[in-house]
Amino acid sequence: MTKQIHLNAFAQHSVSPHAIGLWKHPDHEGDAHGSLSYWLKLSEILERGTFDTLFLADVLGIYDVYEGSSRAALEQAVQVPAHDPTVIVSALAQATKHLGFAVTVSATYASPYKLARLFSTLDHVTDGRIAWNVVTGYLESEARNLGLAGRIQHDERYDRADEFLDVVYKLWEQSWERDAIVKDVQKGRYIDSSKVHPIRHEGKYFDVPGIHLVDPSPQRTPVLFQAGASSRGRDFAAKHAEAIFTDTQNSKEAVPALRSFTADLRRRLQWNGRRPDALKVFPGFVPVVGSTEEEAWRHYEELKSYVNYDGSAALLSGHAGFDFSTLDPDEYVENLPSGAIQSTFESYTSTKPDAKWTVRDAILHHGIGAGSTPIVGTPEQIADRLETLVVDGGADGFNVGQTVTLRSIETFVDEVVPELRARSLFRETYEDGTLRERLFGKGQRELRDDHYGRRVTIEKGDVFA
């Protein structure tokens, strides 16, 4: 049987978060994101397309690295407004039956005790369809507004996140035994208190002595998504993540690069005592579909004509932590000093590797997909590329980006999904079960036994202590 892929729709609770300037497009509906009807319509499309999840990215800050100002980010609505993505989940869960929800919450600015409660509640109301996308934050402006003097250093963010996860595993996996709720009317006990345990966590960053506030939810620990490309980030993923979101490129080298990325991850999984299939790898991309290749490229050029240079550069400057206003837009990328800045552009120039790319070209291209590589072509060509990334690159599925919302994701569902189904790469219908069961097989409601979170233990004393 052909490998079955997974599909997540990449979204964010903002106007046009990953297509900068496309708010001007007459068919763009993203300015309705503040109302539930927009999200209900998206969820209906995704459930029709038997998607695995609606993936909700998030930031808690503003893109103010470009020109040292928020001006460009504000004018182009670059991930601002940034509404709270956790709020909409219950309405969408009520309106759907199978769609999962992967919600981004930064571990850097949360309390593990409250975050554990939030996700357990979400897992209850979605009946086991919730994932947590674990991020540690990259925007200095987040840190300042949340009371930290500056952004915590990259590696320390991961150290803290590591302990954060220890705490939440203890709360989710260890605090309540599965059968703690007894509802024993005869004995007059709702909960068997001997089966609820204070976690007594004392660490470098957190002290959490008490019990978890929520009884075990269908999945206990939400499905854990993560995106991390650095070595430290990959180690973190290999220890904790069940799904990792990564970038891919369009060049010929992109397939071996993805294969070596997935192979590297599988090795790191092994070092963590996990089987090679314990982590799903989801490259992100943006479909640009046409009935012919030429029409698809015309569509690409039309999209690019809506992209705003300042806004796209503001987004890229925030991601890279470098002010791209210091570069000449007419300079050729190949003439830039080699190193971080040039490599930032590599994923864009790889889309048309034979062309000479200016900084302007690359920045405008970045505006379509916000770093997720556009895949431009007919439904067959796009399915070909995805199949190659799966078969030769080792991808387990994809995060599908949007351009003109909601039209672009609907086009993907109506035109590319049938092609994937015809190749037996993607499900025709949903089976019942939790989100984790859909990713890891029937019966796998909770973390797999090879996951680190299953091995975290607490000293089980009674509630008197």
Next chain:
Amino acid sequence: MTKQIHLNAFAQHSVSPHAIGLWKHPDHEGDAHGSLSYWLKLSEILERGTFDTLFLADVLGIYDVYEGSSRAALEQAVQVPAHDPTVIVSALAQATKHLGFAVTVSATYASPYKLARLFSTLDHVTDGRIAWNVVTGYLESEARNLGLAGRIQHDERYDRADEFLDVVYKLWEQSWERDAIVKDVQKGRYIDSSKVHPIRHEGKYFDVPGIHLVDPSPQRTPVLFQAGASSRGRDFAAKHAEAIFTDTQNSKEAVPALRSFTADLRRRLQWNGRRPDALKVFPGFVPVVGSTEEEAWRHYEELKSYVNYDGSAALLSGHAGFDFSTLDPDEYVENLPSGAIQSTFESYTSTKPDAKWTVRDAILHHGIGAGSTPIVGTPEQIADRLETLVVDGGADGFNVGQTVTLRSIETFVDEVVPELRARSLFRETYEDGTLRERLFGKGQRELRDDHYGRRVTIEKGDVFA
């Protein structure tokens, strides 16, 4: 025209949060609280009863003062499990048209920057039907699990909450001008960046330099609920609250006591430059309805027979910060040393002032309503009492507690609400509008001009700074 009252349904995202032991009652449905269907059913009942809000109480800790242990609280499910109340709002907003949602979030354990984003998002998705019940937390166990060495002292909690509110007013009221979103396709600007202002807050407890992450919602600032009985608490309410939740009692003295409470609040309002009608006073009570007075009292005795002594004492011990296991259950209340302990019981003994109350009687009585006084009688008698509390006591409406959920609130809607409507005390149908408009009149979508939050200002620099 007769004064129109407001009704809020008192609930919490737990099994039987305000009726301790009633989970054993065969008609009790509270163990379904983890699923949305339970809340959808409750919301449907409340909208049929034209209630103003579903009021969601919350705690972040466990009741472990009694016997120095969580045992009794766990066994009787005393506000544990404690799911996150913010999660369910969007599903309920989608299923209703008019019902408001007053959600409790502790200011002590939140960041003002994130809380402001949460409530702005909630106000958007509910289309202006959200209220924030501002609490500062009373459980030591909350503080310990949230990384504070111990509970912050009472007055300092209020000082910190005062500054917390300064920050969120700046974010809600000042950061974005109403017309900042321009969607100007010609000029290529979605937001006029000159109309979005960093708040530059630097204070004793918080530094928040940036802009609010969310564009202005229908009410901007959510309707502000608060409960505070101490002098410091009343000052806080008189400055910030638009609705205050208080206790009442059953004795003859209760009406003048409520009148003097409301009069005291009106004076404090004046000191804060607010008009006397700027704060709605909502006593809490629990209806125990019968077709005759005798039947109502039989119903009361039936409810009391389900109350669990340990669980009720655990709740009371947590509220009072005193371990009631040190008292002899057979001791008469009148023989207790006068002072705080005896006065804790006053609201219970006032229900039947002529009887001799033991500690056991009072604790079991506390289990029905969790401190909200039961009003026992026919629909007419209950309506009489409520009318007296409004006309002679100065109440603006009530928080209606529950016993056997959802039956008890449905009985109130079906039997008492029609009686209130027949007296022209309560609306027959909803009018369109935001929650604040329902409380303060058509057109009053945002904070009134006499509210302190309208006078908080920021220095408006541009986004470059």
